[in-house]
Amino acid sequence: MATTTSGIQEAENLSEVVNGLRNLFEDPDFQAVAEIKKLSGKPVVGHFPVYSPTELIYAAGIHPIGVVGAGNQIEIAHADSRFQSFVCSVIKSTLELGFTDRLQNFEGMLFHSICDPARNLASVFKRNFPDQWIEYIHFPQNMLTEGSLDYLESEYRRILMRLEELSGKKVPNEDVNEAIGKYNRARRLMRDLYQFRREHPDILTTKELYTLVRAGHILSIDDHIELLEKAKILVNKKTPHSRDHIKVILVGSFCEQPPLDLIFSMEEAGMDVLDDDFLLGRRWFTEDVPENGDGIRNLAESYRDRSVMAAVKHDSRRQKGEELVERVRKFEADAVIVSVAKFCEPGLFDYALYRKALIEAGIPHLFVEFEEKMWLFDKIQTEIETFVESLLLD
Amino acid sequence: MANSVKESQEPKSYYQGGLHLLQKELMTEYFDQMTRAAEGAGPPAVYLLISGNPVELIRAFDLLPVFPEINALQIAVKHQSLPFIQKAEEVGYSTDNCAYVKADVGLWYQGGQAPMAKVPKPDLLLTNYVGCNVYLHWWEHLRDLSHAPIFDIDIPFIRTADGEPREEDITYVVRQLEELIPVFENISGKKFDPDKLAQVMEYSKETGELWAQIKRMTVNRPSPFDAYFDAVTMMGPLYTLRGTIEGRDFFREVLKMVEETRRQGQGPLPEEKFRLVVEGPPPWPNLRIFRDMFARWGAVFVASSYSTVGGLWEFGFSHDPSDPLRSVAMHMLKWNLTNRNFLQRYQQLKSYVDEWGADGLVIHSVKSCRLFSAGQGDMREYFARQVGVPTLLVESDLEDPRYFSKAQMRTRIDAFMESLEHHKLVGSGR
Ligand code: SF4
Ligand code: SF4
Numbered sequence: 109m110a111t112t113t114s115g116i117q118e119a120e121n122l123s124e125v126v127n128g129l130r131n132l133f134e135d136p137d138f139q140a141v142a143e144i145k146k147l148s149g150k151p152v153v154g155h156f157p158v159y160s161p162t163e164l165i166y167a168a169g170i171h172p173i174g175v176v177g178a179g180n181q182i183e184i185a186h187a188d189s190r191f192q193s194f195v196c197s198v199i200k201s202t203l204e205l206g207f208t209d210r211l212q213n214f215e216g217m218l219f220h221s222i223c224d225p226a227r228n229l230a231s232v233f234k235r236n237f238p239d240q241w242i243e244y245i246h247f248p249q250n251m252l253t254e255g256s257l258d259y260l261e262s263e264y265r266r267i268l269m270r271l272e273e274l275s276g277k278k279v280p281n282e283d284v285n286e287a288i289g290k291y292n293r294a295r296r297l298m299r300d301l302y303q304f305r306r307e308h309p310d311i312l313t314t315k316e317l318y319t320l321v322r323a324g325h326i327l328s329i330d331d332h333i334e335l336l337e338k339a340k341i342l343v344n345k346k347t348p349h350s351r352d353h354i355k356v357i358l359v360g361s362f363c364e365q366p367p368l369d370l371i372f373s374m375e376e377a378g379m380d381v382l383d384d385d386f387l388l389g390r391r392w393f394t395e396d397v398p399e400n401g402d403g404i405r406n407l408a409e410s411y412r413d414r415s416v417m418a419a420v421k422h423d424s425r426r427q428k429g430e431e432l433v434e435r436v437r438k439f440e441a442d443a444v445i446v447s448v449a450k451f452c453e454p455g456l457f458d459y460a461l462y463r464k465a466l467i468e469a470g471i472p473h474l475f476v477e478f479e480e481k482m483w484l485f486d487k488i489q490t491e492i493e494t495f496v497e498s499l500l501l502d
Numbered sequence: 503m504a505n506s507v508k509e510s511q512e513p514k515s516y517y518q519g520g521l522h523l524l525q526k527e528l529m530t531e532y533f534d535q536m537t538r539a540a541e542g543a544g545p546p547a548v549y550l551l552i553s554g555n556p557v558e559l560i561r562a563f564d565l566l567p568v569f570p571e572i573n574a575l576q577i578a579v580k581h582q583s584l585p586f587i588q589k590a591e592e593v594g595y596s597t598d599n600c601a602y603v604k605a606d607v608g609l610w611y612q613g614g615q616a617p618m619a620k621v622p623k624p625d626l627l628l629t630n631y632v633g634c635n636v637y638l639h640w641w642e643h644l645r646d647l648s649h650a651p652i653f654d655i656d657i658p659f660i661r662t663a664d665g666e667p668r669e670e671d672i673t674y675v676v677r678q679l680e681e682l683i684p685v686f687e688n689i690s691g692k693k694f695d696p697d698k699l700a701q702v703m704e705y706s707k708e709t710g711e712l713w714a715q716i717k718r719m720t721v722n723r724p725s726p727f728d729a730y731f732d733a734v735t736m737m738g739p740l741y742t743l744r745g746t747i748e749g750r751d752f753f754r755e756v757l758k759m760v761e762e763t764r765r766q767g768q769g770p771l772p773e774e775k776f777r778l779v780v781e782g783p784p785p786w787p788n789l790r791i792f793r794d795m796f797a798r799w800g801a802v803f804v805a806s807s808y809s810t811v812g813g814l815w816e817f818g819f820s821h822d823p824s825d826p827l828r829s830v831a832m833h834m835l836k837w838n839l840t841n842r843n844f845l846q847r848y849q850q851l852k853s854y855v856d857e858w859g860a861d862g863l864v865i866h867s868v869k870s871c872r873l874f875s876a877g878q879g880d881m882r883e884y885f886a887r888q889v890g891v892p893t894l895l896v897e898s899d900l901e902d903p904r905y906f907s908k909a910q911m912r913t914r915i916d917a918f919m920e921s922l923e924h925h926k927l928v929g930s931g932r
Pocket of ligand 1: 222224364451453
């Protein structure tokens with residue numbers, strides 16, 4: 109295990125582990141990346157949210173780092189003259205990381221077709237950092253045609269070729285399958301931990317779970333697997349305690365992330381989060397991607413047929429509102445928190461669908477708008493507390 | 503000098519009467535068709551989007567193309583968008599959602615009764631996803647409201663260094679179009695007729711070529727028409743009637759008018775003092791006011807990126823009746839503004855500035871439309887610093903009247919025009 113995570117194996121309890129991890133990802137200077145790079149000698153590619161085929165980056169001998177803006181860790185001094193006030197913060201903070209030379213240890217950045225600002229951001233990166241490797245993936249949106257599989261397969265092959273150009277490594281199919289195996293393993297562990305939290309939210313808190321998933325944005329896949337395995341052992345050692353919390357499903361935070369302390373305080377306000385869409389990209393698949401056969405084809409097929417519904421994916425075979433209602437029923441949640449980044453158009457659009465479906469189904473919900481760069485969130489906290497109280501009194 | 507121009511002197515375009523009247527007649531007939539369809543006396547309605555629209559396929563089945571974007575902008579031009587927008591906000595849409603969508607959702611909740619027509623319910627929601635991600639959301643919401651069948655045509659964005667679609671992209675799109683045909687057969691109850699499609703494509707080809715010629719006319723000095731404010735008038739027929747004989751004839755007529763204007767050395771204003779290029783959609787709720795703010799300086803827009811969202815005929819595209827599906831695919835993939843990447847747009851604007859001989863660039867940054875606007879600060883930086891063209895960025899909206907601040911807009915425009923005038927006087931202009 110790399111030095112960034114040393115000490116984890118010896119840790120006796122989960123909070124020790126979790127406390128040590130926060131500065132790994134809450135560091136706009138990406139010091140851990142410099143360290144990992146020195147140790148591994150591999151090039152680094154940052155991937156913007158939401159879903160990114162990290163398997164391909166890894167298989168090409170490149171270290172994938174999840175770049176989800178800079179939270180409330182830096183001041184935006186340059187990027188706000190490039191992207192207007194009505195564009196979400198994660199776009200600007202990510203660009204600011206570039207302008208302030210904080211992505212020096214990155215050879216490249218990968219963007220995806222999640223929304224119009226993210227797409228234009230890829231172009232703005234290209235123009236302002238001409239020496240960087242910048243790529244953009246267009247994900248298919250017609251899920252009814254077999255053509256979309258052929259298309260996505262060819263798109264992945266194109267990206268893999270570009271990655272090969274960057275690392276100088278030719279990637280055989282076995283390497284793609286090996287990468288799929290590792291990422292499957294990490295996803296399986298995360299699914300297990302999500303399941304565990306659903307059953308024992310008092311033992312595995314959202315704060316802990318979030319930190320464990322988020323650490324994977326920086327750690328190598330091997331280190332992340334080790335971390336998740338350790339966490340699984342440690343949660344089983346904890347003793348349960350009962351508490352009077354409402355049970356919620358949280359949706360809308362699939363891309364820009366709320367400030368950590370806001371996420372953590374939701375729990376303190378009396379909510380047990382049974383499911384959420386934080387950091388969705390790393391947990392995109394609902395089951396394993398097949399590990400035999402043509403790896404790239406399997407990845408393409410999994411995108412189409414084994415994925416989580418999200419505001420940045422459109423699938424005319426499915427109904428977002430209905431699926432949310434079903435999930436509420438299945439998990440026996442009391443309510444839904446729709447927590448959307450300010451100016452995030454995909455999230456805001458989905459809210460209108462959710463709202464309609466939830467009202468029709470008689471499920472209470474609370475809508476909150478956050479910004480990653482917030483320092484004070486008393487207002488949201490009060491809204492959450494009031495909401496929790498109103499449900500507890502019911 | 504600006505001060506000597508009175509605000510009340512609203513310069514009228516020379517050909518304004520002819521062109522606009524002709525357009526009005528055609529569009530009124532189109533809106534009447536919509537109303538008839540809404541009342542059950544018309545062909546099935548196919549909803550589709552403007553960007554790179556494949557209207558030819560719809561015409562080939564005698565279906566009625568309905569463009570919610572055109573409905574939304576008509577409502578805005580008629581100063582009636584706000585109540586529709588507010589209706590949508592009441593049911594959960596955000597102030598930060600594209601107001602075209604909100605106006606349309608508001609319209610749905612009001613039973614489709616728009617000021618210019620009653621809008622029929624969709625028999626098919628055709629999502630031609632050409633660039634704008636909001637399109638996918640919008641149609642997803644319309645499906646949720648109407649329960650109409652939906653067909654997504656996914657158009658891979660231009661994303662490689664050569665600026666071309668990949669062969670795999672083309673195959674993918676053609677395949678989707680092939681799969682669309684039986685859907686149209688089903689909805690129209692008509693068998694696909696290749697000869698009919700070829701005929702539609704012929705009209706479309708000719709229309710596109712005429713439009714390209716018209717657009718190219720603005721390289722003249724003076725420009726015979728305004729490539730923003732007048733071009734948008736022609737965009738309605740270009741989308742709704744492309745592929746029909748009426749559409750073709752309209753553009754023949756317009757070309758004649760424009761040629762005549764050019765022959766006489768006339769333009770939309772009494773005197774063309776400044777030639778400008780404009781980026782971004784217009785502020786529909788305040789179109790006239792916005793136009794006047796430039797007209798009083800003698801500024802004419804000689805080129806606009808917005809007038810190419812539906813297609814880039816002026817850069818060499820033409821529909822090919824001998825290979826209709828591939829040609830429709832290429833139109834959607836390559837030959838429109840919105841499916842090209844942001845840096846390609848910089849290049850398009852730069853070619854306008856260079857070839858059309860412009861004095862400056864105006865970026866109208868529209869809050870609703872992040873497809874256009876997200877990152878326009880970088881575009882300004884590129885033009886002002888790297889290219890060295892005087893560049894103005896102003897913000898408002900294309901649908902929501904609440905975002906137009908008249909006094910502020912005017913101050914910004916006046917300051918910009920004054921500096922352009924100064925450049926000209928001291929000979930430091932381009
Ligand atoms: S937060 Fe929303 S708008 Fe911003 S980049 Fe992510 S998906 Fe796009
Ligand atoms: S974002 Fe722009 S292109 Fe997309 S629907 Fe709205 S106005 Fe049209």
